[in-house]
Amino acid sequence: MQGTISKDLMKSAVKEVWIRSLTEIQPDILEALNAAMEKETNERGRQYLDILIQNALLATQNRTVICQDTGVPTFFIKTSLGFPYDGDLREVFDEALHELTMGEFPMRPMVVHPLTREDRCDNTAANVPLLHIELDHGTDYMEIKAMPKGAGSGIWGTLQFFPPSVGAAGVKKFVVDSVLRAGSNPCPPLIVGVGLGGPLEEVARLATVASARPIDRRHPEPEIAALEEELKEALNMSQIGPMGMGGDTTVLAVNVEYSGTHKPWMPVAVNINCWPGRKATCRIYSDGHVEQVKGE
Amino acid sequence: MARTVYLKTPLTEEDVRGLQLDDVVYLTGDAYTMMYIDHFTRLTGMIKAGEPLPMELKGNVIYNTGTIFRREEDGTYDFRAIGATTSSKFNAYTPEFIRLSGVRAVIGKGGMDRNVLDAMQECGCVYLAIVGGCSAIYTPHVELKREFWPQKSWADNQLQLRLDAFGPLFVAMDANGNSIYEQCGDTAQENLPAIYEKLGIKAT
Numbered sequence: 255m256q257g258t259i260s261k262d263l264m265k266s267a268v269k270e271v272w273i274r275s276l277t278e279i280q281p282d283i284l285e286a287l288n289a290a291m292e293k294e295t296n297e298r299g300r301q302y303l304d305i306l307i308q309n310a311l312l313a314t315q316n317r318t319v320i321c322q323d324t325g326v327p328t329f330f331i332k333t334s335l336g337f338p339y340d341g342d343l344r345e346v347f348d349e350a351l352h353e354l355t356m357g358e359f360p361m362r363p364m365v366v367h368p369l370t371r372e373d374r375c376d377n378t379a380a381n382v383p384l385l386h387i388e389l390d391h392g393t394d395y396m397e398i399k400a401m402p403k404g405a406g407s408g409i410w411g412t413l414q415f416f417p418p419s420v421g422a423a424g425v426k427k428f429v430v431d432s433v434l435r436a437g438s439n440p441c442p443p444l445i446v447g448v449g450l451g452g453p454l455e456e457v458a459r460l461a462t463v464a465s466a467r468p469i470d471r472r473h474p475e476p477e478i479a480a481l482e483e484e485l486k487e488a489l490n491m492s493q494i495g496p497m498g499m500g501g502d503t504t505v506l507a508v509n510v511e512y513s514g515t516h517k518p519w520m521p522v523a524v525n526i527n528c529w530p531g532r533k534a535t536c537r538i539y540s541d542g543h544v545e546q547v548k549g550e
Numbered sequence: 551m552a553r554t555v556y557l558k559t560p561l562t563e564e565d566v567r568g569l570q571l572d573d574v575v576y577l578t579g580d581a582y583t584m585m586y587i588d589h590f591t592r593l594t595g596m597i598k599a600g601e602p603l604p605m606e607l608k609g610n611v612i613y614n615t616g617t618i619f620r621r622e623e624d625g626t627y628d629f630r631a632i633g634a635t636t637s638s639k640f641n642a643y644t645p646e647f648i649r650l651s652g653v654r655a656v657i658g659k660g661g662m663d664r665n666v667l668d669a670m671q672e673c674g675c676v677y678l679a680i681v682g683g684c685s686a687i688y689t690p691h692v693e694l695k696r697e698f699w700p701q702k703s704w705a706d707n708q709l710q711l712r713l714d715a716f717g718p719l720f721v722a723m724d725a726n727g728n729s730i731y732e733q734c735g736d737t738a739q740e741n742l743p744a745i746y747e748k749l750g751i752k753a754t
Contacts, residue, residue: 298730309681318630321683322631323616362616373702375704375705426750427751440636491745493741530683
């Protein structure tokens with residue numbers, strides 16, 4: 255098929271969705287913060303929740319960053335094979351991040367070579383921006399979900415292979431221990447993404463996808479949805495609270511995703527996201543119009 | 551009952567010894583950024599070697615932070631954002647730094663450990679918690695004055711900041727051996743058996 259979507263259109267859509275992910279609080283997170291504020295019984299917790307909400311609204315209104323750590327540029331892309339863009343996606347994303355960082359929307363250069371620590375100073379590095387591409391048959395658009403991953407929450411991610419004999423209780427213990435180990439450090443209240451199953455790369459991907467699912471949406475399978483609710487309630491019994499200074503609101507949500515796994519395995523990964531749960535989604539339709547989607 | 555306190559740097563020992571947990575502080579004056587371990591080791595090394603520092607640390611304030619700014623051609627700064635970074639990264643470097651430098655406050659988020667708390671009590675220094683992930687609220691109260699030791703990436707430079715009624719900051723570790731983080735960490739550990747029980751986990 256002849257490509258009808260131009261590189262310029264792609265690049266401007268990528269830039270816009272990335273800026274939105276850094277500056278715009280999504281409705282699911284804001285609603286959860288407001289609901290937590292209603293229920294929080296700890297005076298200190300209420301004080302901090304109030305500031306989080308004020309900051310989220312101010313950043314969205316002024317189109318300034320919610321947090322100065324603009325993170326590792328990470329994108330989850332879904333498209334059908336028939337989508338009419340035949341250019342180099344890598345080039346689009348590299349240029350978008352380079353141009354934003356160097357001029358249009360200044361960001362801290364964050365990404366470096368893992369061993370040499372070489373810094374190109376433009377938020378690009380080997381395979382970064384990270385592009386996770388998934389086929390979504392039958393759609394008329396390319397969906398791009400931007401997920402900036404900050405250092406302070408990202409460093410507390412965990413992954414372990416258990417034997418199946420640990421059962422659901424073993425999974426729950428690993429999630430609880432991961433969140434308690436992180437304590438006050440990753441800017442609670444947290445959005446906790448849990449991945450179950452698959453081999454190594456899949457369980458980490460699942461935890462990441464889970465951490466970016468809208469938090470007002472439970473898993474469609476009742477057993478998994480119940481696990482999410484149970485873990486959320488249990489983690490909030492910890493009283494770690496907003497900013498780790500005490501209170502009923504330690505997590506805003508626990509989202510779980512799973513894939514099939516090998517018989518001798520029970521792999522679990524936990525991806526911890528700080529309170530703004532930064533994410534933003536856009537859809538580029540095959541006729542060239544771009545929809546900046548709210549709440550995804 | 552928490553008080554609201556307006557303080558100006560340099561801070562005196564009396565200023566900080568009088569602060570109690572949960573006091574809300576608005577700070578005016580100079581602060582120096584401490585973003586990376588290098589920032590600690592460089593200054594600690596210089597002080598130990600008796601080299602003169604290009605800044606006055608005694609009585610002043612350090613801030614575990616990250617910033618976004620542009621230096622314009624005329625030398626002025628387009629200062630876009632500042633916010634707290636996780637202080638626990640610097641647990642191992644901060645006690646010695648407090649003892650050698652004479653700083654009176656550390657601004658950061660997430661809190662610090664018992665060794666830092668001990669150094670704070672010994673020297674008269676407090677930990678002022680900023681609310682994490684809140685650049686939009688705090689940035690308007692900060693001006694960038696000067697960069698030190700320019701690195702390849704501007705983001706790695708140590709900075710002198712001018713704070714103007716910068717806050718709200720919360721006294722989360724006082725100069726008398728008390729820490730909200732320690733209290734809340736203890737509470738979470740006390741709550742762990744009940745969490746395990748609710749989830750049907752056998753404690754090991």
